Amino acid sequence: MSNVxxxxxxxxxxxxxxxxxxxxxxxxxxxxxxxxxxxxxTLVVGDQVYKLSLLPSGLxxxxxxxxxxxxxxxxxxxxxxxxxxxAQGLVVTPETLWIAxxxxxxxxxxxxxxxxxxxxxxxxxxxxxxxxxGPAYEDKVARRAIRICDLAEPETLDWKLDELLLHHNxxxxxxGAETFTKDQLxxxxxxxxxxxxxxxxxxxxxxxxxxxxxxxILFEGAQAVxxxxxxxxxxxxxxxxxxxxxxxxxxxxxxSSVGFVLGIAKAYTTRVGEGPFPTELHDQTGxxxxxxxxxxxxxxxxPRRCGWFDAVLIRRAVRVGGVSGIALTKLDVLDGLDEIxxxxxxxxxxxxxxxxxxxxxxxxxxxxxxxxxxGWKETTxxxxxxxxxxxxxxxxxxxxxxxxxxxxxxxxxxxxRDDTILMRDPFED
Ligand code: IMP
Numbered sequence: 001m002s003n004v005x006x007x008x009x010x011x012x013x014x015x016x017x018x019x020x021x022x023x024x025x026x027x028x029x030x031x032x033x034x035x036x037x038x039x040x041x042t043l044v045v046g047d048q049v050y051k052l053s054l055l056p057s058g059l060x061x062x063x064x065x066x067x068x069x070x071x072x073x074x075x076x077x078x079x080x081x082x083x084x085x086x087a088q089g090l091v092v093t094p095e096t097l098w099i100a101x102x103x104x105x106x107x108x109x110x111x112x113x114x115x116x117x118x119x120x121x122x123x124x125x126x127x128x129x130x131x132x133x134g135p136a137y138e139d140k141v142a143r144r145a146i147r148i149c150d151l152a153e154p155e156t157l158d159w160k161l162d163e164l165l166l167h168h169n170x171x172x173x174x175x176g177a178e179t180f181t182k183d184q185l186x187x188x189x190x191x192x193x194x195x196x197x198x199x200x201x202x203x204x205x206x207x208x209x210x211x212x213x214x215x216x217i218l219f220e221g222a223q224a225v226x227x228x229x230x231x232x233x234x235x236x237x238x239x240x241x242x243x244x245x246x247x248x249x250x251x252x253x254x255x256s257s258v259g260f261v262l263g264i265a266k267a268y269t270t271r272v273g274e275g276p277f278p279t280e281l282h283d284q285t286g287x288x289x290x291x292x293x294x295x296x297x298x299x300x301x302x303p304r305r306c307g308w309f310d311a312v313l314i315r316r317a318v319r320v321g322g323v324s325g326i327a328l329t330k331l332d333v334l335d336g337l338d339e340i341x342x343x344x345x346x347x348x349x350x351x352x353x354x355x356x357x358x359x360x361x362x363x364x365x366x367x368x369x370x371x372x373x374x375g376w377k378e379t380t381x382x383x384x385x386x387x388x389x390x391x392x393x394x395x396x397x398x399x400x401x402x403x404x405x406x407x408x409x410x411x412x413x414x415x416x417r418d419d420t421i422l423m424r425d426p427f428e429d
Contacts (some may be wrong), residue, residue: 003217003259004426005244006327008224009317011233011271013297013304014264015329015412017041020057020220022417023262026427027218029210030058031066031203033250034240035222036106036136037077038129040298044415048088051298054078056220059090059097066203067099070240070250072136073148074106075192099196100203100252101152104145108188109168109180110135116177126236127273129299137239139164148200151193161185204252211257216427219247219258225317233363236275243321260426262409263323265314267331267396270304272297276363278356279307279343293333308370310343311403313356318406325409325424328400331393332381332413340375340396343368344403373399383413386421 004023008014021043024030037053043060054077056065067073082092110132118125128134139145144163150156161182169179210217221242226232228242240246244261248254268289271277280286286306289295295304317323334340346353346366357363376392383389389397401408411421 002427002429003219003257005219005221005247005258005261007221007242007244007261007263007321007323009226009263009265009314009321009323009326010224010269010310011226011277012222012224013040013270013272013295014224014266016221016264017043017052017057018412018415018417019262019264019327019329019410020218021045021060022420023218023426024058024061024063026216027058027063028215029064029066029207030056030218030220031068031207031247031251032056032071032220032222033068033247034070034242035238036072036131036133037074037081038131038133038238038299039222042298045417050085050088052085053081053299055081055085055092055097058218058220059085059092062091062096065097066207066251067097067103068203068251069100069102070246071100071103072106072133072140073099073103074131075196077106077131079192079195094198094201097199098201098203098206099148099199101149101200102147104136104140104147106132106136107146107164107185109164109172109185110139112177112180113168113171113175116172116175120175125274127275131299134239135168142167146189148196151189151197154193157186157189158182207251207253211253217253217257217259219244219251221247225263225321226313231316231320233275233360234358235360236273245322258322260429261322261324262327262426263314263318263321263325263406264327264329265309265404266329267309267334268293269307269310270295272300272302272304276360276366277305277307278346278366278368279310280305281307285337288337289333293330308341308343308368309400310368311400312343312345312354314404316356318404323406324429325407325426326401326404327410327412328397328408329412331397331411332379334375334393334396335379335381336377337375339372341370341372342399342403344371345369371399381414382416382419384419384421386423
């Protein structure tokens with residue numbers, strides 16, 4: 001028996017929500033370890049649709065949910081989400097939700113700075129979610145963050161806020177945005193403290209206890225490898241590391257606890273926000289994928305850019321992300337297409353290249369080299385066994401496995417939790 005870590009292998013929105021939900025039903029504890037409320041997971045359970053941004057998906061299955069120290073926590077967004085799911089019938093208490101006391105907070109200054117900076121970037125904007133994620137991580141690394149445990153020492157907040165505001169107000173004023181007063185932030189913290197503190201604890205210690213008791217832990221990644229601050233399409237990335245290695249440091253467990261790494265990949269590719277996307281389709285096929293796949297951002301509602309499956313990028317995500325097996329999602333969106341293409345390499349300035357370059361200029365210039373195969377007419381939607389898939393769809397999946405050098409261990413064929421074909425149970429690995 002192993003723990004399981006789920007990460008995205010493309011630019012996010014690979015359909016992690018459903019897979020994590022499915023795996024959560026077999027886990028005891030579900031842990032978020034990076035990112036914040038920039039993530040968006042949609043879970044469909046019977047006639048209920050849960051939209052989660054910060055809460056670990058396991059809560060929907062009555063499991064313990066954990067927000068690790070690697071997450072940046074917007075306390076207001078968290079409380080709003082708790083209120084929303086509570087109204088839908090979930091029970092969220094300090095017994096079912098553990099939040100790392102050493103997690104940094106996202107404060108109103110962070111969202112304001114994120115949005116002011118994006119506005120100032122004009123054509124060079126990153127397309128962030130505007131939720132303060134980047135500025136909050138910057139403060140953590142700069143050692144001026146307010147962490148949850150600081151709320152238990154209110155007498156120290158005065159000088160901490162002075163330091164924080166000196167930095168942020170200088171920037172906000174320079175950008176022509178509204179500045180903040182210390183009292184505004186103190187009032188904000190005073191309001192959220194009584195609700196937030198009861199959830200905070202030493203997550204690392206409880207997870208260690210869980211490990212010793214043989215409890216199954218599911219680590220739920222957010223965003224994806226191509227949005228990783230080191231390995232992604234920098235600077236068009238998020239501000240955290242999204243690879244599986246971070247499940248350990250972002251929750252305070254040993255690297256060996258990460259277990260089986262399940263990489264989620266859509267059967268095609270999507271991206272929200274700006275940045276290079278070699279296989280993006282600007283034609284009717286791209287629009288068809290977007291319409292059939294309901295490709296709109298869960299968090300921002302922005303339409304997602306759509307394109308063919310990029311095997312080169314995913315092979316890289318498999319290697320740097322430590323992926324043991326792939327969960328391939330939304331295969332049914334490709335049903336009925338005459339032809340389907342897979343990117344198997346690139347051309348850069350007339351030269352063939354086999355890996356994605358690192359410099360943003362080169363990333364924007366690469367042209368995909370495609371392998372094209374016939375599509376299938378039959379529907380794959382709702383298939384629950386390999387035998388129910390058309391032969392051509394099986395060929396497509398097999399070719400993907402060869403190109404990305406990783407096995408497809410799980411195939412999802414509709415948003416419904418049970419429409420899943422399991423080749424190998426990651427918890428039993
Ligand atoms: P940030 O994380 O808000 O700073 O945004 C940085 C980039 O990551 C932008 O391109 C966002 O659209 C993208 N991003 C952040 N979170 C997600 C996600 O959960 N799914 C897809 N894209 C995301």
